[in-house]
């Protein structure tokens with residue numbers, strides 16, 4: 136086992152950046168290697184880097200098989216659905232059995248090493264089985280969040296070109312059945328490279344589910360045939376891909392964040408222990424959906440590689456009552472909980488008595504991430520729960536926290552408004568966006584990382600090395616990873632995140648590209664042009680707001696078209712991206728070269744000063760926006 140007990144944060148961090156090879160060689164001992172690495176770090180082709188070169192390992196083996204000797208009868212996974220009212224518990228032995236059966240089913244459908252499998256499932260146990268089954272046989276999973284609609288799914292299918300798509304008949308939200316299969320059918324119709332098979336996890340929620348003969352196969356039947364199968368793990372070289380996770384960027388095309396195998400396993404093993412303070416046998420409850428980066432890392436791989444019990448939850452934090460999460464913490468003796476500021480803001484609107492009804496004496500930490508944590512929210516939950524709140528900053532790209540405190544190692548004092556200090560391996564700077572020079576403590580700049588990125592961070596963008604370099608490493612003269620976030624660092628190294636530098640917005644911790652929403656809105660036949668901006672929202676952090684001009688011959692009334700725009704977004708991208716407000720206007724503010732002044736639009740919508748307008752082409756357009764804001768939206772959520 137790697138050294139960490141008794142180590143202070145400063146020494147740990149210092150070694151991770153000053154002697155990365157020594158540090159990570161030590162951390163690599165936390166996982167099982169079939170063949171030990173020959174070289175810890177290969178930086179011969181920056182900004183690419185390869186960790187643990189020549190070492191062979193397997194994520195599923197480390198998450199499941201490895202624990203059979205010591206903890207076969209311990210709970211590995213508890214999948215709770217407050218929607219169906221069903222709780223399913225799996226020990227490590229049972230998880231092993233399920234994953235093997237799933238892996239055998241995958242193989243029976245022709246899936247092998249290197250093949251992609253798109254997983255489009257709700258937050259249910261089968262999503263975890265599917266992911267682990269893929270990594271077991273060396274197939275590359277690409278989980279798509281169940282809240283995304285057909286077009287979003289089709290884009291991901293076309294990029295990943297999967298051999299198989301795994302989906303459920305339906306999900307449920309607030310007691311309402313949400314059929315998934317019609318979305319899959321629509322996505323496969325739209326996709327240019329649809330997979331030959333769809334594997335259906337039928338939960339019996341949608342009796343009307345249709346099946347395409349020859350293409351669609353039922354998981355239950357195949358599972359019965361393969362139950363008891365033992366599928367050997369595929370030992371992968373550390374740098375072979377384990378999974379893809381698509382995320383939004385500045386263009387309409389999502390980026391396939393590619394994760395390696397060995398580096399990710401080591402990052403998970405270290406972070407679950409040293410950041411999340413989870414020891415083998417303890418219980419981790421992450422309220423995330425498996426479709427997000429947090430879900431991958433701290434609902435599946437982190438806790439399981441760490442020999443812990445992972446609690447997976449399908450449902451809302453307020454149903455059947457606002458005490459549901461705290462009841463689970465009590466029942467399972469949760470040690471570390473991981474959620475989002477939005478979820479806490481939702482609970483803050485409820486009677487705190489729901490929280491006090493439960494014995495939370497085992498709960499040690501509440502981790503929150505995904506969006507800025509505002510002070511009132513942090514203070515409220517901290518006071519009510521009586522446990523420290525640990526804000527942590529990361530991105531789909533990093534796969535694990537980049538800025539955080541590390542209670543599993545040494546809990547440093549928190550500073551309100553800051554996620555804390557750099558995590559091991561992250562060499563951070565805040566630099567001036569124009570000069571690329573480091574700004575003084577207390578000044579605003581762009582948060583950047585000096586290569587090499589630590590293990591676990593993305594290795595590239597799927598089949599697009601150029602886009603990887605261009606998206607992240609081409610912003611400054613020096614070869615630096617741009618986080619595309621504004622930040623301020625204080626004199627002690629505590630970093631404060633001030634929001635994105637690009638057109639990405641954050642709705643309830645969900646990352647959305649305004650361009651994707653614009654493309655979708657512009658698909659409405661009456662729309663001439665649309666601009667989408669993220670506007671501050673008390674509950675969700677930010678919400679998408681649309682400003683659109685109509686074609687001359689649009690005919691229909693503004694309110695109808697505005698409603699139609701919302702509909703387009705829900706149908707193509709999913710309800711997570713639904714614009715909160717739509718304003719139909721006569722013109723959009725642009726620069727003389729024709730670029731939309733999104734930042735000015737956003738500022739006006741937030742009742743702020745629109746900023747530098749020296750490049751504005753037509754001042755009347757800005758007046759139009761002001762008037763529209765005064766008048767109120769043509770359509771509101």
Ligand code: AMP
Pocket residue numbers: 382428503504505506507508526527528529530531532554618619620632634635641644645646
């Ligand atoms: P995602 O890739 O969906 O995890 O979104 C990453 C983005 O969310 C980051 O670039 C930040 O803008 C934002 N973010 C994540 N965690 C935090 C945090 N703790 N504080 C402030 N912003 C955050």
